[in-house]
Structures are given as structure tokens and as C-alpha cells.
Amino acid sequence: MTASLAGSGDRVIRHLAYDGEAGQWEMLRTHPHQALKSYVIDYSGYRETQGSEIWRRELPCSFVPLIINFGPAFHFRDDPRSPATQTSFTAGVYTRAVIVGSRGAAFCVQVNFTPFGAWRFFRLSQSELESRTVSLDDLLGAQGRSLIAELHDAPGWPERFALLDDFIARRILAAREPDANVREVWRALTASHGTASIVALARTSGISRRHLAKLFRAEIGATPKTMARILRFEHxxxxxxxxxxxGWADLAYAAGYADQAHLAREFKDLSGLTPQELLRRDRAETGILEQ
Structure with missing residues (x-):
């Protein structure tokens, strides 16, 4: 892999700005280089220009976020497996909501990896990240510190995104490929939004459910059953x-739940909120704000 990926200069960067109850902030979102599309979903640059302390409810998700932070540390509530504060970090697969706070002066970039992208980038069993956050320094050491410094000193967001392309490509494209069975089962689960039969998928792959679960935890970060729950919840x-x-009954049917009661239990278990509370508070511009 060369030191620079060509063709990133024509990327589209979407700019969002907010001025309201959560203070003032701007966000820039863009796609990675084409060579990374199977491994990175998107990049986001974020900066709060002013505002008071903000707490947000972060929900379980099927991607793996990496936060590279140039500002004050983030704070975590009710997350016993993680430190109380983190500066630059990644978060593994969670099956419950986590409350994350900033002091109103956040300045960071976020990389959203696909599970296979995270597995190849971090080069460790994703089970080690399950239900916890881990600092970038613990994961990448001097390489991570150098990346943070380069990104901070870059003249603007387009240059930061190009630096990310190159750094991520060097690590990912030199790593080994994921297990073919895991890749196929994950493809089927994502295509069905978590409703495909795991028993049938294991049978088709020719390996036992137990062995498939072990491979999934290593390369995806959780068992097929857990990831199916999260995919269905996202859908x-x-x-x-x-x-x-x-209506709620129709939504439950369309999303693959057994019935409305099943949907309500899963929403409460994964988010800590009832479906009605979650949809009322879930806002694209602010996320789910907490008191």
C-alpha cells in the first residue's frame, strides 16, 4: 500500500451546524476513500464552539466508533468496565445504552468502522473490546499519539480526512482477511436486518453454532445472536x-419482532427507554440528550 491514496480530493463533505439547547456546534461528515468502503462507513469532524456541560445517551450499534479527540476528555456514567474519562478511544459492542458527557468544548474526529474494518485496523480479537471503551494509546501506542498530533496540526478538515485515509489504509490493507464463514454469515444478517435464522446460517456454513459464535466474537465483537438483536433494533x-x-404493532412486524410486546422489551433492554420515550427524544441534530 502506498503512503497516499489518490483520488480523495473530490470527496463530498456535508456541513451541519446547530445553535440551540445543546449549545453551538458544527459537524462535517464525509465518506472514506473508495478503497476503504468495505471497512469504514464514514468520518465525522465535530467542534463545539461554546456551550455548557452536555450528556448524551449513546445506543448499541452495529459499527465500531473510534474517537480521536483534540479537546477535553469525555466522561462516562454507569459504565463499570470503562474508565470514568477517556480522551481518544474506541468502543466495542454494547448491549445497553451508555451516558457520555462533554464539557462544552469538544473538538474531535470520529471514524465509524465496519466490524471487519475494526478487526483489521486494531489487529486484536474484538471480544477484548466487548462492552467497554479502550484508549487509543493502549491500542496503538506511539502510532496513535503521532496520528493525533498530525490530525490536530492539519490545516483543515479535508486534510484531516485525507490523513485518516492514508493511515487507516496502511493498517487495514496489510492485515489478514476475515474468516470466510463469518463474512458470509455477517452479510446474511445485515441483509436481513438481523432476522435471518442463525441455526440455518450455521448449518449452511458447515460449522457448529458454538464455533461460529467464537469466531464472531473474535472478528465482529459479539455473538451472532447479539448482533442480530442490534441490527433489528437499528432497523x-x-x-x-x-x-x-x-403503528407499534405494524412496526414490530416490519422490523421482524414476534409482536409489539417483544419490540417494547428489546427497546427498553437496549436503550433503557420505552419505544415512545426513545422516539420522542431521539433527534438527528442533537442525539438523545440527558439531564
Missing amino acids: ARDLAHKVPRL
């Missing part, structure tokens, strides 16, 4: 926002 939230006229 239900997305449907609820895109098709608000759906």
Missing part, C-alpha cells in the same frame, strides 16, 4: 423515523 428505529405513520 426498527430507522423505520420508525422514516415511516412515522406505522
Whole structure:
């Protein structure tokens, strides 16, 4: 892999700005280089220009975020497996919400990896990240510190995104490929939004469910059953926002839940909120704000 990926100068960068109850901030979002599309979902640059202390409820997700922070540390509430504060860090697969706070002066970039992208980038079993945050310094050491310094000193966001392309490509494209069985089962689970039969997928792959679960925890970060729950939850939230006229029973059916009660239990278990509370508080511009 060369030191620089060509063709990143034409990337589209979407700029968002907010001025309201959560203070003032700007966010820039863009896609990675084409060579990384299977491994990185997107990049976000974020900066709060002013504001008071802000706490947000972060929900379980099927991607792996990496936060590279140039500002004050983030604070975590009710997360017993993680430090109370983190500066630059990644978060593994969670099956419950985590409350994250900033002091109103955040300045960071976020990389959202696919599970296989995270596995190849960090080069360790993703089970080691399960239900906790781990600092970038612990994961990458001097390489991570050098990356933070280069990104901080870059003249602007386009240059930061190009630096990320090059750094991530050097690590990912030199790493070994994921297990073919895990790749196929993950493809089927994501295509079905978590509703595909895991028993049938294991049978088709020719390996036992137990062995498949072990491989999944290493390369994806959780078992197929856990990831299916998260994928179904993400799909239900997305449907609820895109098709608000759906009643709860219809939403449960469309998202693959057994019934409305099943949907309600899963929403409460994964988010800590009822479906009604979650959809009322879930805002694209602010996330889920906490008191």
C-alpha cells in the first residue's frame, strides 16, 4: 500500500451546524476513500464552539466508533468496565445504552468502522473490546499519539480526512482477511436486518453454532445472536423515523419482532427507554440528550 491514496480530493463533505439547547456546534461528515468502503462507513469532524456541560445517551450499534479527540476528555456514567474519562478511544459492542458527557468544548474526529474494518485496523480479537471503551494509546501506542498530533496540526478538515485515509489504509490493507464463514454469515444478517435464522446460517456454513459464535466474537465483537438483536433494533428505529405513520404493532412486524410486546422489551433492554420515550427524544441534530 502506498503512503497516499489518490483520488480523495473530490470527496463530498456535508456541513451541519446547530445553535440551540445543546449549545453551538458544527459537524462535517464525509465518506472514506473508495478503497476503504468495505471497512469504514464514514468520518465525522465535530467542534463545539461554546456551550455548557452536555450528556448524551449513546445506543448499541452495529459499527465500531473510534474517537480521536483534540479537546477535553469525555466522561462516562454507569459504565463499570470503562474508565470514568477517556480522551481518544474506541468502543466495542454494547448491549445497553451508555451516558457520555462533554464539557462544552469538544473538538474531535470520529471514524465509524465496519466490524471487519475494526478487526483489521486494531489487529486484536474484538471480544477484548466487548462492552467497554479502550484508549487509543493502549491500542496503538506511539502510532496513535503521532496520528493525533498530525490530525490536530492539519490545516483543515479535508486534510484531516485525507490523513485518516492514508493511515487507516496502511493498517487495514496489510492485515489478514476475515474468516470466510463469518463474512458470509455477517452479510446474511445485515441483509436481513438481523432476522435471518442463525441455526440455518450455521448449518449452511458447515460449522457448529458454538464455533461460529467464537469466531464472531473474535472478528465482529459479539455473538451472532447479539448482533442480530442490534441490527433489528437499528432497523426498527430507522423505520420508525422514516415511516412515522406505522403503528407499534405494524412496526414490530416490519422490523421482524414476534409482536409489539417483544419490540417494547428489546427497546427498553437496549436503550433503557420505552419505544415512545426513545422516539420522542431521539433527534438527528442533537442525539438523545440527558439531564
